[in-house]
Amino acid sequence: EIVLTQSPGTLSLSPEERATLSCRASQSVSSNYLAWYQQKPGQAPRLLIYAASNRATGIPDRFSGSGSGTDFTLTISRLEPEDFAVYYCHYYGSSTYSFGLGTKVEI
Amino acid sequence: QVHLVQSGVEVKKPGASVRISCKTSGYTFTNFYMHWLRQAPGQGLEWMGIINPNAGGTRYAHKFQGRVTMTRDTSTSTVYMELSSLRSEDTAMYYCAREMASFDYWGQGTLVTVSS
Numbered sequence: 741e742i743v744l745t746q747s748p749g750t751l752s753l754s755p756e757e758r759a760t761l762s763c764r765a766s767q768s769v770s771s772n773y774l775a776w777y778q779q780k781p782g783q784a785p786r787l788l789i790y791a792a793s794n795r796a797t798g799i800p801d802r803f804s805g806s807g808s809g810t811d812f813t814l815t816i817s818r819l820e821p822e823d824f825a826v827y828y829c830h831y832y833g834s835s836t837y838s839f840g841l842g843t844k845v846e847i
Numbered sequence: 848q849v850h851l852v853q854s855g856v857e858v859k860k861p862g863a864s865v866r867i868s869c870k871t872s873g874y875t876f877t878n879f880y881m882h883w884l885r886q887a888p889g890q891g892l893e894w895m896g897i898i899n900p901n902a903g904g905t906r907y908a909h910k911f912q913g914r915v916t917m918t919r920d921t922s923t924s925t926v927y928m929e930l931s932s933l934r935s936e937d938t939a940m941y942y943c944a945r946e947m948a949s950f951d952y953w954g955q956g957t958l959v960t961v962s963s
Contacts, residue, residue, distance in 0.1 A: 775949035784942055784953035785892065796951065828892060832949050835906070837882070837894035 742766055742831050746840035753845065759816040761843045763829030768809045773833030776805055776814045779842075780825045788827075789814060819845070849873040851943055851954035858960045864931040867957045869943030876924035877901040880946040883917060883928045885939040886956075893939075897946070898926055933961045 743766035753759055763774070771792035777785035787796040789805035792812060802817040816823055824847055829840040854868040869881070883895040896907035898917040905917045916929045926943060941957045944950035 773949075777950075784956050785950070786953075787949060787951050790948040790951075794948070796948075830892075830949060832946075837908075839892040839894070841891045 742769060742834075742836055742838045744829050744831060744838050744840035746827075746829055746843050748843060749841075750844045750846060752847070753819055754847065755821055756818050759814075759819055759823070759845055761814040761816075761827055761829075761845075763807075763812040763814070763840050765810045765812070765831065769831055770833050771808045771812070773831055774805075774807070774812050775830040775832060776803075777828045777830060778823075778825045779828065785828065816845075849945070849952045851945065851952055853941075853943060853954040853957045856958045856960075858962065859933050861934055861961060861963055863933050863961075864929060865933060865959050866927055866929040867941055867943075867959070868925055868927050869954050870923065870925045871945070872924060874945075876919075876921060881917075881919070881926045882944045882946055882950060883915075883926075883941065884944060884950075885941045887936075887939040890939075895928070895941075900924075900926060930959075933959075935961050937961050 745764045747762045774792045776789040779785045788799050793805045804815045806813050826842045826844045828842045831838045850872045852870045857865050859865050877900050882897050885893050898905045900919045914931050919926045938961045943954040945952040
C-alpha cells in the first residue's frame, strides 16, 4: 500500500503570500496518478490537480502541481481569501487509492 | 452539467445497515466508474470501493469486505452503497465520486451517524 505523507500539517499564511504544500509517497509512484484536492468546511473535496501537474477544469492558474517519484508539490502562487482550506494529495494508480492526511492552510 | 446527488442524513443504531444512493445526471452513466469514500469527523478521506456502472462489477477495500455492497441501477443512473453491521466508528460523511483523471465530480455527501 502506498502511504502518502503530507507536510506541513498546518500552514499559517496571509493573503497574497505563496503556499507550498508537500506530499511524499512511501515508494516511487507514477506521476500520472497523483492528484490534489481542496476541501472547505462542510463541502465535498474539489479536484484541483490531476496527473501531478494538470489543472482540473475551472481551476485558477495560481494553483500548480509538480513533482515525480516520491516527492510532489502543490503551489498556490498568491493566496486568495477563498484558498484557506484543507488540501489533500491522492494516489490513484495500480488500482489502489490512498490519501494523505491533509495540510490545512490557515490565515 | 454533471451532478451527483446523494440521499439524506441517516441515523442508525449499532448493528443496523444503511443504504445510501447517489443519483447521477449530465453524462453517460455507464461510461465512468464510481467510487465510494468516507470521512470521519475531523479526519481524512478513506476509500471504500469502486463499481463499474456498465457491467456492475465491484471491488472493495479490504477493510470493508464482507460488510459493504455496491450496486447500480442503470435505468435511473443511480449507484448505491450499503454498509452493514454498523458500529460507532462508522459515523462519517459518505461520498460518491466519479472516476475521471482521479475523482472529478463528487456528491454532496451523506452524513451517517451510528448511535445507540
